[in-house]
Amino acid sequence: MIDTQVVGMNWIEVPAGKYTLIDQAKKKTTCQIEIDVPYHAFISHAPEGQWSKIAPLRILSFDIECAGRKGVFPEPNVDPSLFEPTDSRLTTGTFTGESQPFIRNVFTLNSCSHIVGSQVLSFKEEDKLLEKWRDFVEEVDPDVVIGYNISNFDFPYLMDRAKALNVKKFPYLGRFKQIKSEVKNTHFSSRAFGQRDSKETTLDGRLQLDVLQFMQREHKLRSYSLNSVCAQFLGEQKEDVHHSVITELQNGTPESRRRLAIYCLKDAYLPQRLMDKLMCFVNYTEMARVTGVPFNFLLSRGQSIKVLSQLYRKANSEGYIIPSSKGEGKSTLPPSVF
Structure with a gap:
């Protein structure tokens, strides 16, 4: 470069x-x-x-919901992913461009009642849901993928879940046909931001912007939950669905699953709202x-x-090359006798 x-x-x-x-x-x-x-x-x-000017980029915002057992955090080897809503948008001009998504859909496990302004795609088998969502990502071909805590939860969970269900096609989420997306454990250490262990999923050819990581770097807050951040910066909150009733709503009727889908759709849309309001991408x-x-x-x-x-x-620019080898320093050298 x-x-x-x-x-x-x-x-x-x-x-x-x-x-x-x-x-x-x-x-x-x-x-x-x-x-x-x-x-x-x-x-x-x-x-x-x-x-x-900023290039006209396609931005994909997504979120997932999982059916967890009572009192247990969802585990990808056991608990299925239920909903994968996406909001896709084309950004144009110098700033953020379109404020409304031009594709708004939700991939659901089992039937779901119609949602006005959204495309509902229902599947009986979870492996088919994951495969079709991957195909959707390839088809809309986003330049930027955003979400809230997608680096540490959504992407790793989907990768592990696809592996558990043997969905061999799923890991190819980047733009290179033969290069798999892989989840790596990373350790970040900085005087300005402290130390943090996190995960990183490579999507070759696509940019990623985890709004949670942006908030943790740029703002000092008491709570970094999506609900709390949206209340402070947007003046609104998530849909009123507690995580403890997610499995119950999923096991209910198409109408109860519709309520859950609307909740998940808003969770995919709010990171876009935050990105625009705080000008994260710009x-x-x-x-x-x-x-x-x-x-x-x-x-x-x-x-x-x-x-x-x-x-x-x-x-x-001045015609110099900085050597890559490190010299001795920052330590006391043993004494030598001459």
Whole structure:
């Protein structure tokens, strides 16, 4: 990125005649257009003037609900995922663009009554639900995936659940056809934000923005629950469904499952509302441009990578190379006799 003057979230132009269009049969990704271009042939535009606009991106917000046993937190090897609602939206212009989703659907286990303004997709088998949701993600092809606590709960749970049900197609949630999405345990340590153990799911070709992690980094709050955060910043709260009655509603009638689906749909929509109100995506886009780091680094890495990136870029512009090997220091060397 540094050698080619590329920064996070900037525009890249590929001049005519400098690239080769990949045939549909030879494509390695699910992108609509795939090209082959030498790294020195494209033009990286600094985010200034007409190139300061944010690209028109598709944003997918989702949430899941699980049927847990009484008094036990849901476990992916035992407890099924019941609902997977999604809100998809195209963002345009300099800021956030459309405020309403243009695709709003909910994937449900067993039948569910109609919900006005939403598409209800019901399945008798959970493995089919997971498979069709993965196909939906591939079809709408989102550039950005958001949610609330999706990094530590939703994605890991879905991955483990798909593995338990032997849904072999499910882990391919990124844009590369042959690369599986994997969940990794990460440890984050920073003087500014302290220490935190979390999980990270790789979605090659897609950005992720966990609104919970954004709130924990940028705001000091007493509670980081979605209900509490929405009450403070949006002046509204989630639907009135306690987690203890989720299994009961699921085992009831199509009408009771409709109530649960509406609850879950709102949980998928509220992160979008928070993202717009607090300008999460816009702020992080501009931060990636200023510091030069990839967008995903802003939530997964600390402050030092931003400083290091700018040092490398300044050194490169002056014709210097910063050595990668670490010198001796920060410790007392043993005495030597000369």
